[in-house]
Structure formats: structure tokens, C-alpha cells
Amino acid sequence: MSRRRKIRIQGDEEEEPTLDISSLIDVSFLLLIYFLVTATLQPQEVDVGLSLPSMMTPPSSTEERPLTLRLNDDGSVVADPAGTPQQLGTPTEDFEFPELSARLQTFKNLADQRNWNAMVVLMADDNANHQQLMSVFNAITGAGITDVTLSGFRDG
Numbered sequence: 001m002s003r004r005r006k007i008r009i010q011g012d013e014e015e016e017p018t019l020d021i022s023s024l025i026d027v028s029f030l031l032l033i034y035f036l037v038t039a040t041l042q043p044q045e046v047d048v049g050l051s052l053p054s055m056m057t058p059p060s061s062t063e064e065r066p067l068t069l070r071l072n073d074d075g076s077v078v079a080d081p082a083g084t085p086q087q088l089g090t091p092t093e094d095f096e097f098p099e100l101s102a103r104l105q106t107f108k109n110l111a112d113q114r115n116w117n118a119m120v121v122l123m124a125d126d127n128a129n130h131q132q133l134m135s136v137f138n139a140i141t142g143a144g145i146t147d148v149t150l151s152g153f154r155d156g
Contacts, residue, residue, distance in 0.1 A: 066119035066149070067107050069100075071136055073127035079103060097139050104143035119147040126152050 069088075070078045077088040077100050089099040104120070111118035120140055124133050140148055 066121045068121045071124040071128050071133060073125040075129060075132045097135060101139045101142060104139055108143045108145055117147060118145045120145055121149045123151050123153050
């Protein structure tokens, strides 16, 4: 039995391939910085303070009634849906309701003139977008109205 020996010649060894990833890391950090700088920030939501009533109190005036708003699943807002509905539009690109804000400000001014407590009943569709609901809350608090009742409904 003969032994076989493998003879290695210097310089014939295969070197392990290496991959230099330092440039890849630089590019990834540049992309991260680019996306952080160019990202549009959503407007911060207004803090809505909620106060729950301990008991039902009758309105101080027989004419005092809350403003009823309905947020549909398509994002449209309707005022007084049970009586004579008034369409208050859909949100703009930056999630604001200009018609709703104007209507709420008018309602708040009227309530202040008549010494009423401005109250809003918001009926939101169960399928309504969360951002649109928060935009309606922002419009309500932007008008200075603090008494809000929230209820849900489902069409269909």
C-alpha cells in the first residue's frame, strides 16, 4: 500500500473571498437621513380633556340643545342628521374640516351669547377612519367646546 501525499505548492492556495461592507453601511445611513429629513410630520393631535357627568342634569333653558354631528365612513360630516341635515364637507388633504370648524365656531359663539353650555353629540360610523375622527375632535376643541358625547353607529 502506498501512501499518497498531496503536495501543496506555495501560491496555489485559494484565498477566502471577502466582502467590504463599509460603503454599504455609508449608503444605508445616507438613505436613513434622507428619509428622516424629507418625511412629512403629521400635525400633533390636540389634547381633549374629557369630563364624565356624575348624573344627568336638565338643560338650563328649554331652547338649549346640543349640536349633533355625524361622521360617515367616507369621511363626510353631517350636522343635525335627524332634522334638516347640513353637509359640512370632507377632510382636506391635511385632515382638516374647514366648513366644520366654521360651523362649530358659530355654534360656540351663539351658545356664549345666550349663556348656554355648548355641547356636541358626535355619532361616528363604526367603519370611520381613526384619523378623521381625531380631526373632528381637533375641530371641536379648536372651537373651544369641551362637552362632547361620542356614540357609534353602523350603516347597513
